[in-house]
Amino acid sequence: MRTPTGTITSVATELAPAVAVTAITNAVEAVLTAAGHGCSVGDIVVAFSGWGRINYKAFQVKTVAGDLITLKKCNTFDQTLFAPGGGVGTVRRVVPAKWVDLDRTMGHTSTGGDAKTINVKFTEYENEFILNDGFTAVSRSFEMDADLIGTPGYEAMVQLSQTQQPTVVRRRAKTGAFTLIPGTVSFNEEEIEAEGQIVRVKGTINGQNSSTRYAAA
DSSP states (O other): OOOSTTOEEEEESOBOOOEEEOEEOOSSSOEEEOTTOOOOTTOEEEEEESSTTTTTEEEEEEEEETTEEEEETOOOOOTTTSOTTOOOEEEEEBOGGGEEEOOSEEEEEEEOOOEEEEEEOOTTOSSOEEEEEEEOOOEEEEEEEGGGTTSHHHHHHHHHHHHOOOEEEEEEOTTSOEEEEEEEEEEEEEEEOOTTSOOEEEEEEEESSOOEEEOOO
16 A cells, blocks of 8 residues: 655656657567667657557566567557557657656646446347447646746646647656656646645646556566
């Protein structure tokens, strides 16, 4: 068990240029062939794949061997879900020096990720039945001390909001466990004021796929 206390949220302010993925395996942890990928073990990458389930999804690099990189927790083993040969695309690496930690945040909330369903009833049937229909988009929101204007974390949020460039958000618990989600940023600099509270501004992360969760090492 754990609480959110001590959790650090970071945003990536730069992704390296896309590198072509010319092959990807069907495996419990997928192996990508990507010449010139520039990755090291532990790097974070975003996969852009012909396989929709891992398209625009973030993973940690587990191993590197020449042009081959293994993505930790990227399970593509089921060939009914991942048609062999259909997953090629590109990969973009988070530039390690471009991670920026956010400071003095509060009120973190998450919405979305819930199952979507549709109710179906045929004329001949008396009872409806339910079909699963994927999941809702994920959005994360938080507030930040408004007086942090000019600090690296604040300015990173401003930049990402203005440019709408893709980013990866990493949330690290003090236990070492972390989550990754790719997305875009909306940052509202309008001050939120209330008696008895500090002045805040609000940030929102609009997820582009589901989170990838990693246990503490």
